[in-house]
Amino acid sequence: MLNLTGKNALVTGIANNRSIAWGIAQQLHKAGANLGITYLPDERGKMEKKVAELVEPLNPSLFLPCNVQDEDQIKSTFETIRDQWGKLDILIHCLAFASKDDLTGDFSQTSRSGFNTALEISTYSLVQLSGLAKPLMTEGGSIVTLTYLGGVRAIPNYNVMGIAKAGLEMSVRYLAAELGPQNIRVNAISAGPIRTLASSAVGGILDMIHHVEEVAPLRRTVTQLEVGNAAAFLCSDLSTGITGQILYVDAGYEIMGM
Ligand code: NAD
Ligand code: 0WE
Numbered sequence: 001m002l003n004l005t006g007k008n009a010l011v012t013g014i015a016n017n018r019s020i021a022w023g024i025a026q027q028l029h030k031a032g033a034n035l036g037i038t039y040l041p042d043e044r045g046k047m048e049k050k051v052a053e054l055v056e057p058l059n060p061s062l063f064l065p066c067n068v069q070d071e072d073q074i075k076s077t078f079e080t081i082r083d084q085w086g087k088l089d090i091l092i093h094c095l096a097f098a099s100k101d102d103l104t105g106d107f108s109q110t111s112r113s114g115f116n117t118a119l120e121i122s123t124y125s126l127v128q129l130s131g132l133a134k135p136l137m138t139e140g141g142s143i144v145t146l147t148y149l150g151g152v153r154a155i156p157n158y159n160v161m162g163i164a165k166a167g168l169e170m171s172v173r174y175l176a177a178e179l180g181p182q183n184i185r186v187n188a189i190s191a192g193p194i195r196t197l198a199s200s201a202v203g204g205i206l207d208m209i210h211h212v213e214e215v216a217p218l219r220r221t222v223t224q225l226e227v228g229n230a231a232a233f234l235c236s237d238l239s240t241g242i243t244g245q246i247l248y249v250d251a252g253y254e255i256m257g258m
Helices: 020-030 046-058 069-087 112-135 161-182 205-215 224-235
Strands: 008-011 034-037 060-064 090-092 141-147 184-191 247-251
Touching: 008 020, 008 069, 020 034, 020 046, 020 224, 034 046, 034 069, 046 060, 060 069, 060 205, 069 112, 090 224, 112 141, 112 161, 112 205, 141 224, 161 184, 161 224, 161 247, 184 224, 224 247
Parallel strands: 008 034, 008 090, 034 060, 090 141, 141 184, 184 247
Antiparallel strands: none
């Protein structure tokens, strides 16, 4: 049975009720996990209030600001986990960012700063958070990140995010190789397109979703809760033999030739 009682889970990447991380947090809570939630703070504290209200029903025992571009916030997040929880069992990495200018037009025109920002936030953050989680996962653990097919195939306009996801998927393998001896497993879920804050800001996302609805074996897109169920599985004792893998939760789209 899928049971996460007694497990401490840190979930990053909740912005609103459409976030994939919100689907994951709900399923981890349902399975009995003790939750810590991080959010991306803004100057006016609007995000803090919004996300706090959203996650309240899940009774998180930690609720912390964590901009992955801010060294101090990252450090203090993990210090708090060490002091309050003692050990960490589950890390959900569910964030990405590229400048909107870099998600349209010619990939060859990506600026140095745009490239660096996309890879810093979307890729390096997994490496850094995993490194900080490592000493806290004293009883083993499970790290799960979110990727997209655009890291493996050239998908129109995904551009620099594709390079970030390719790096992310390879980071999963190197992290799995390093952390395996400590019984820490590292996997990624490659989700099909879902309408979220991040994806809705992207031109042509609706056409993309309609294409998936026509071509995917299941003739539909997937939901945040379906991704959440796969994440709960990867965090549970049902998947103790699985590490370093990319699990497609995409209604089967990836297998198709067109
Ligand atoms: P979302 O906008 O709800 O989530 C993105 C999150 O990234 C937000 O919570 C945002 O606050 C956070 N973030 C951005 N910059 C940050 C920073 N500097 N520090 C900390 N957090 C930061 O959108 P989503 O679609 O749920 O995206 C979550 C993950 O799922 C991403 O990795 C995305 O690439 C991946 N993904 C999304 C889809 C899709 O179609 N929506 C498909 C496959 C994979
Ligand atoms: O990973 C993603 C989205 C990531 C993302 C989205 C945005 C929009 C708002 C990263 N940074 C930003 N920055 C912003 O300013 N997905 C998998 C969703 C997505 O994005 C696409 C897609 C799909 C699917 C971009 C182009 C083509 C398809």
